[in-house]
Amino acid sequence: MSAHQLAxxxxxxxxxVSALMVVTVRNLVHAALFLILCFAGVAGLYVLLQAxxxxxxxxxxxxxxxxVLILFGIMLTRKITGGAQPPLASHWKAAGAGAGAFLLxxxxxxxxxxxxxxxxxxxxxxxxxxxxxxxxxxxxxxLASVVLLAALVGAVLLARxxxx
Amino acid sequence: xxxxxxxxxxxxxxxxxxLGAAAVLLLDLFLPRGRRRVLGGVALVxxxxxxxxxxxxxxxxxxGPSQLHKVFGALLLRDPYSLGFDVxxxxxAILGVLLSLxxxxxxxxxxxxxxxxxxxxxxxxxxxAMSAELITLFISYEILSLAVYVLAGxxxxxxxxxxxSLKYFLLGAFASGFLVYGIALVYGxxxxxxxxxxLGQSASTISGLIxxxxxxxxxxxxxxxxxxxxxxxxxxxxxxxHAWVPDVYEGAPLPVTAFMSAxxxxxxxxxxxxxxxxxxxxxxxVWQPVLWVLAVLTMVLGxxxxxxxxxxxxxxxxxxxxxxxxxxxxxxxxxxxxxxIGSVLYYALTYTAMxxxxxxxxxxxxxxxxxxxxxxxxxxxxxxxxxxxAAMGLFMISLAGFPLTAGFLGKFYILNAALRADLDxxxxxxxxxxxxxxYYYLRVVWFMYMTEVPKAAVRPISRATSLGVxxxxxxxxxxxxxxxxxxALAVAQMAGHTLLxxxx
Amino acid sequence: xxxxYFPILLMLVLAIGFGVTMIxxxxxxxxxxxxxxxxxxxxxxxxxxxxxRLRFDVKFYVVAILFILFDVEAVLLWPWAVLQAQQLKLTxxxxxxxxVGILLLGYLYALRKGALEWE
Numbered sequence: 001m002s003a004h005q006l007a008x009x010x011x012x013x014x015x016x017v018s019a020l021m022v023v024t025v026r027n028l029v030h031a032a033l034f035l036i037l038c039f040a041g042v043a044g045l046y047v048l049l050q051a052x053x054x055x056x057x058x059x060x061x062x063x064x065x066x067x068v069l070i071l072f073g074i075m076l077t078r079k080i081t082g083g084a085q086p087p088l089a090s091h092w093k094a095a096g097a098g099a100g101a102f103l104l105x106x107x108x109x110x111x112x113x114x115x116x117x118x119x120x121x122x123x124x125x126x127x128x129x130x131x132x133x134x135x136x137x138x139x140x141x142x143l144a145s146v147v148l149l150a151a152l153v154g155a156v157l158l159a160r161x162x163x164x
Numbered sequence: 165x166x167x168x169x170x171x172x173x174x175x176x177x178x179x180x181x182x183l184g185a186a187a188v189l190l191l192d193l194f195l196p197r198g199r200r201r202v203l204g205g206v207a208l209v210x211x212x213x214x215x216x217x218x219x220x221x222x223x224x225x226x227x228g229p230s231q232l233h234k235v236f237g238a239l240l241l242r243d244p245y246s247l248g249f250d251v252x253x254x255x256x257a258i259l260g261v262l263l264s265l266x267x268x269x270x271x272x273x274x275x276x277x278x279x280x281x282x283x284x285x286x287x288x289x290x291x292x293a294m295s296a297e298l299i300t301l302f303i304s305y306e307i308l309s310l311a312v313y314v315l316a317g318x319x320x321x322x323x324x325x326x327x328x329s330l331k332y333f334l335l336g337a338f339a340s341g342f343l344v345y346g347i348a349l350v351y352g353x354x355x356x357x358x359x360x361x362x363l364g365q366s367a368s369t370i371s372g373l374i375x376x377x378x379x380x381x382x383x384x385x386x387x388x389x390x391x392x393x394x395x396x397x398x399x400x401x402x403x404x405x406h407a408w409v410p411d412v413y414e415g416a417p418l419p420v421t422a423f424m425s426a427x428x429x430x431x432x433x434x435x436x437x438x439x440x441x442x443x444x445x446x447x448x449x450v451w452q453p454v455l456w457v458l459a460v461l462t463m464v465l466g467x468x469x470x471x472x473x474x475x476x477x478x479x480x481x482x483x484x485x486x487x488x489x490x491x492x493x494x495x496x497x498x499x500x501x502x503x504x505i506g507s508v509l510y511y512a513l514t515y516t517a518m519x520x521x522x523x524x525x526x527x528x529x530x531x532x533x534x535x536x537x538x539x540x541x542x543x544x545x546x547x548x549x550x551x552x553x554a555a556m557g558l559f560m561i562s563l564a565g566f567p568l569t570a571g572f573l574g575k576f577y578i579l580n581a582a583l584r585a586d587l588d589x590x591x592x593x594x595x596x597x598x599x600x601x602x603y604y605y606l607r608v609v610w611f612m613y614m615t616e617v618p619k620a621a622v623r624p625i626s627r628a629t630s631l632g633v634x635x636x637x638x639x640x641x642x643x644x645x646x647x648x649x650x651x652a653l654a655v656a657q658m659a660g661h662t663l664l665x666x667x668x
Numbered sequence: 669x670x671x672x673y674f675p676i677l678l679m680l681v682l683a684i685g686f687g688v689t690m691i692x693x694x695x696x697x698x699x700x701x702x703x704x705x706x707x708x709x710x711x712x713x714x715x716x717x718x719x720x721r722l723r724f725d726v727k728f729y730v731v732a733i734l735f736i737l738f739d740v741e742a743v744l745l746w747p748w749a750v751l752q753a754q755q756l757k758l759t760x761x762x763x764x765x766x767x768v769g770i771l772l773l774g775y776l777y778a779l780r781k782g783a784l785e786w787e
Contacts, residue, residue, distance in 0.1 A: 047673060057743045065736040072732045105387060109349065113384030116355035127755075130747030134760040139236040142763065143291065143303040144744055145770040146182070148737050150284045150307055152774040153189065154314030155733040156783045157277045158329070159726055186773055193780040 008048055015041035028074050032067055039063045053126040171235050174242040177214035177250060178290045184210025185283035192276020200275040204265040207279035208258065211286070215254040222247050226655055230662055238358050238366065240294040248509045248659035249293035249434040252516050253427050255641070257286045259520045260423030262634035263527055266626065267419050270532055273318055281318075282423065285311035289431035296442065298347045298357040298392075301435055305343065305399070308431060309336050312424050316416040322533070328415025335408045336398070343395025349388030353379060359443030362662065370443040380447065389444055389451065396439065400432035401488045403462040410469070413481030418534060421477070422523030425484045426516040433491050433512060437505055440495060441663045448498040455496040456590060462489030463597040470604050477537045479604055480522055483563065486601060487515050493594050494578045497585035504585070505660030507577035510653055514562070514570040514645050521638030522559040528552050528626050528635065536623060542608055544617035549625055553612040555639050562642050564605040565598045570645035577653070730783050741771055 001009075018037040025031045039062040046055035133141045172179070187210075188203050195202070225231055225244055233242040261282060268275050288308030295301035313336060317329020350370060351357055360371035367376060379385050398405040413421045440451055466486030473479035491511055497504040529545065529552065530536045546553035562571035575598060582591040645652055748756075748764050778784055 053747060056746075060743050061736070061739055065732075065739045069729075069732045069736055072729050076726060076729055109383045109387040113349075113353060113387070114379075114382055115352050115384065118355070126747050126750050130749075130751045131755060133744075133747055134751070134756065134763050136237055137239075137299070138763050139239050140299050140303050141744070142766055142770070143300070143307065145741070145767045146284070146287070147303060147306050147310065148741055149770050149774040150281065150310045150314075152734070152737050152771075153277055153280060153284075153777060154310055155737070156730060156778055156781055157274060158314060158317060158320065159730045159733065160781065160783060186770075189773060189777060193777060 004048065007044070011041050011044040011048070014038075015045070029071065032070050032074060035070065036063055036067050039067065051125055053129055171233070174233050174235050175240070177217045177254075178287060178294075180210045180214045180217070181283055181287045181290065185280050185287060188276060188283060189280040192280065195276075201265075201269055203275045203279050204261055204268065207261050207283055210283065211254055211258050211261065215251065215258065218247050218250045218254065222251070222655055222659075226651075226658065230658055232362055232662060234363070235294075238361055238369075239297040239300045240291070241296045241362060242294065243362065243662040244655070244659040245438070245505070245509075245662045246290070246294040246434075248656060249430060249512070250290050252430045252509070252512045253286050253289040253293070255513070256423055256427040256430065256516045256520060257282060259516075259524070259634050259638060260419055260427070262630045262637075263419035263422055263520075263524055265630040266628035267417065267527065271319060271417065273417065278315070278318055281311040281315050285315065285423075285427065289427055289434075292431045293434035293438070295435065296359045296362075296438065298350065298359065301439075302340075302343055302347060305395075305435070306340065308428065309340065309399070312420075312428055315420045315424070316412055318420070319417045322415075324415035325417065326415075328412040331408050331415075332412045339395050339398035339405070341395075342391045342398075346388045346391030346393075346395060349384050349391065351388075353382050353384035353388060359439065360445070362442075371445055374444070374446045380450075386447075386450065389447065390454075392439060393436075393451070393454065396432050396436050397458065400429055400436060400491075401485050402458050402492060403465045403485065403489070406462070406466075406485050406488075409485055410478055410481050413484070414475070414478045418477070418523060418527050418530065421481070422520045425481070425523070426512075426519050429484070429488060429491075430512040430516065433488075433495070433508055437495060437508055437663065441498075441501055441505060452496055452498045455492055455498075456587070459489050459492035459496055459590060460593050462486070462492055463593055464489075467597050467600045471600065473604070474539050475537050476539060476542070476608065477523075477526060477534075479539075479608075480519070480526070483601065483604070484519060486597060487511075487519070487563075489597070490575060490578055490594060491515075493582050493587070493590050496590060497578075497581040497587055499586070500581045500584035501664060502661065503577070503657070504581040505663050506653070506657035507574070507581050507660075509656040509659055510577055510645075510649075511574040513652065513656075514574040514642070517638050517641035517645065518559045518562040518569075518571055521635060521642060522556065522563065524631060524635045524638060525552060525556040525559065528631055530626070531623070539608065539611055541623070542611040543615045545612040547616065552625060552635075555635050556612060557609050558639055558642060560605040560608050562646065564602045568646055570642045570649070573646060573649050573653075727786065734778060734783065737774070738771075741768075 015038055018034045018041065021034040022031045022038060025034060039058060043055045043058040043063070046052070046058060184207060188207055191206060192200060192203060222244060230244045231242075234240070235242055261279065264278065264282075267273075268278055285308050288304050288306075288311060291304035292301060292308060295304055313329055313333040316332050317326050319325035347357065354370050354373045356368050356370060356373065358366070358369045360369045361367075366372070373379065374385070394405060398408075401409045413425060416424070440448075440455075444451060463486055466482055466484075466489055470479050470482035470486060473482060491508055494504045494508045494511065526537060528549075529541060542556075545556070558569070562569035565571045565575045575594065579591050579594060582588075582594065745764065745767070748760070751760065
């Protein structure tokens with residue numbers, strides 16, 4: 001087993017176990033903390049795939065910002081702040097069946113589908129991405145800032161106490 | 165690959181709308197609060213300019229050969245198809261803003277954000293109709309979605325509005341997830357995100373690669389397509405992805421409901437047709453049966469639920485699901501695609517006119533805080549306010565699809581496409597569903613004309629000029645599309661043809 | 669490729685190892701007498717006030733959302749920032765200026781609407 005495979009195995013176990021903890025742990029704050037661990041594992045996977053930019057984005061955005069927002073969300077909510085919650089909602093059987101079916105579908109697809117594999121050697125991903133963003137994909141790049149603007153206006157509008 | 169100024173010129177209407185949104189946002193920041201009522205008027209300017217540009221461009225092409233331009237490589241396509249859908253979005257938005265002018269003031273909604281987000285949503289829709297590449301499509305979809313989530317909850321004082329926003333957002337986030345997952349799988353199977361090349365210059369598109377590499381049975385590609393369909397079907401309010409519709413349409417402020425029932429649905433169908441008839445045209449045998457089933461489910465369940473409603477707003481919400489089903493019939497008529505795509509466009513425009521018109525009458529009859537939306541509030545409307553009742557009657561019989569109305573012709577063209585594609589069963593279901601819908605549309609007419617109400621219980625109606633203008637415009641559009649359909653239909657057919665492969 | 673990440677792995681092992689060792693050693697060497705004062709949570713030398721699980725003000729949430737949005741902006745600008753000047757050319761500069769300009773409008777909006785003020 002190569003170091004690469006070993007790293008993949010460790011990360012995979014880490015991600016799966018922490019994801020399982022997120023949905024089974026009774027304390028919501030703890031669930032959020034396990035989510036951080038899960039995100040970190042995914043960032044590790046990105047590194048293994050040589051997608052370093054994605055790995056850094058994962059750490060900055062998901063670990064650095066999203067989990068903070070989730071923790072704030074938990075703190076904001078009355079009743080939940082206290083502690084233990086029943087881990088299963090009322091429709092858990094139907095939801096579980098749906099999620100399970102989806103998992104099977106994805107497993108089937110991932111096993112049997114023919115992936116397009118590039119025969120080019122891997123490049124410095126961040127520079128390549130940067131070049132693509134200012135040339136071929138400049139439109140999605142600019143549109144992304146429109147998304148952020150619309151989101152900002154909406155968030156400030158809905159979350160602020162009073163309008164000015 | 166540099167983008168020239170000329171290429172940006174093809175995006176004039178989109179850029180005008182975007183700049184309009186920025187202008188409204190800036191004006192809102194620097195105008196004193198009392199003067200912010202002008203913002204609605206300001207928002208109408210870019211919409212009107214864009215509509216003028218789009219109509220002129222369509223007019224210039226209506227006689228001669230249609231023009232097709234690739235913008236930003238092949239990410240966007242400026243073709244009559246996108247121009248035709250732009251007309252639908254802009255008409256829906258202009259009517260929506262007209263409905264809002266009085267409403268925003270009366271309900272004390274934040275005007276700047278309201279109109280800016282409306283313009284952002286329109287911008288997203290227009291980009292969606294132009295997108296011929298999945299990443300661009302997704303980002304446009306997100307611009308549209310985020311703006312509409314917030315618009316649904318903009319009446320922060322009312323709990324139902326907040327509930328509508330939250331439900332729409334949570335389920336919408338799921339739908340976005342499906343869409344992105346689908347894009348990833350399709351990219352994994354083909355190695356590209358470009359849907360198709362209408363000029364036939366590049367073979368490395370999804371549509372080209374499916375043929376070239378024989379990817380017909382590739383599980384990755386099929387699963388990706390399925391997820392893409394789920395993501396878009398959610399926005400189009402197609403059963404079984406419709407669970408959010410009644411609550412969101414009922415909880416959102418009325419003008420927003422009017423705008424989103426027409427605009428968001430049209431945008432979803434614009435992307436849907438481009439995706440299926442453009443990128444996945446060679447998999448028609450695979451996706452057609454799926455659409456067949458979805459269309460039947462949507463028509464049956466939408467109508468069945470609409471019958472039971474006593475609240476007119478909720479009834480219109482359910483019936484809008486049924487109309488999504490009619491549009492799906494046209495998409496399923498894959499083998500008659502030379503007429504099917506045009507009929508989608510024509511029906512989207514007629515639905516915008518009659519649907520938004522009906523919501524406008526709801527505003528006329530309704531009072532502060534969205535009161536007076538029950539069927540019983542329409543008792544004796546004809547004797548008290550004959551014009552409002554006449555307009556509502558027109559919208560209702562058009563929605564029901566009576567002959568000589570725009571709604572009838574729209575359904576007729578869809579039926580025509582379905583029959584030419586040998587979808588007899590689907591055509592029968594469409595006919596039966598329409599007959600069922602007569603019951604709940606005509607019930608409103610019956611309440612307005614056949615029942616009387618004691619003088620003491622007579623309630624006042626809104627007489628704002630902007631509302632009157634909106635109702636008049638919508639009614640004129642319904643009449644014009646019903647009596648003189650030839651021009652609109654010819655343009656719709658020409659627009660539809662731009663989606664077909666070269667030399668079809 | 670993975671070799672480049674060896675120092676990070678080493679750092680991780682050292683950090684975790686140090687923490688675990690210290691806790692283990694202190695549990696081995698320290699005396700365990702639990703008095704009320706000793707079991708109380710440590711809060712910077714002063715007496716702990718109330719529960720840590722308070723309900724937060726919604727104002728924190730606005731700040732967090734603004735943080736996320738500008739965080740995403742920074743991440744999106746990063747691949748642009750690592751490019752060399754000759755790869756970028758003038759168009760690259762203009763493109764980034766448009767990107768930042770659109771968000772500047774959002775910043776102005778947040779500023780004027782008082783989303784960045786605390787009271």
